[in-house]
Amino acid sequence: MPKASVSAPALDLSVLARLDAVIRSRKGADPASSHTAKLFAKGPRKCAQKFGEEAVEAVIAAAANDRAELKSEAADTLYHLLVMLAARDVPFGEVLAELERREGVSGVAEKASRPKG
Template structure:
């Protein structure tokens, strides 16, 4: 099991936990919109660090992005497995062709 799988499992386990005892439970208790907002904030911070070129800060922000992505997915009852299945479906398909096939 990868670190990402373990993180996803931890987030899933925190659903319904006491928001006072867990940052993840607190985010989830505030609803999908708040989870999406936090994901967006972290994504912007990662972009800023990518532009600045600070590898250490970008690494830290990228980890935050992954965490908040998983929380946002959990807030909408989606899983890492759902996303991985979609990536597998796209494997071997040109990005140009994949985008053209979207409706």
Template sequence: MSTLERLAATIEARKGADPKSSWTAKLLARGPKKAAEKFGEEAIEAIIEAARGDREKLTAEAADVLYHFLVMLASRDVALADVYAELERREGTSGIEEKASR
């Protein structure tokens, strides 16, 4: 199991936890809209660090993006395995072809 898969499992396990005891539970308790907003905020912070060129800060922000992405998925009951399956389905397909098929 990869680090990302372990993190997704931990987030899933926090769904029923007391929001006072877990940051993840607190985020999930706020609902899908708030989870999406938080993901967006973190993505913007990562973009800023990418533009600035600070590798260390970008790495930290990228970790935040991945965490909040997984929280957002969990808030809508989308499993990481489903995302992996979609990526596998697209594997070997040109990005241009994939976009045209939508």
């Protein structure tokens, strides 16, 4: 199936790559040196929990139709997603590659192709 053509303003997502690099540079750093290092020191489970909390806050803001709060919580969610991925040694590039692999594939077909288990 060909990739969909979507008309939208060009987005510069390089800020995510820069943020990911900063986050990964904090692994193993002194927890007193940064909030990110402190999260890593608490372990991958805590990083995952924080991601979940921020995602729920984004959902609440969306349900309340609070645009400003949604933008803020979405930014927090993206940050905590990158922290969680780094805590589990999953490169952000691999997530982007998975999105690219799925691009142009219908959601029904993509879901059907996933391993059962």
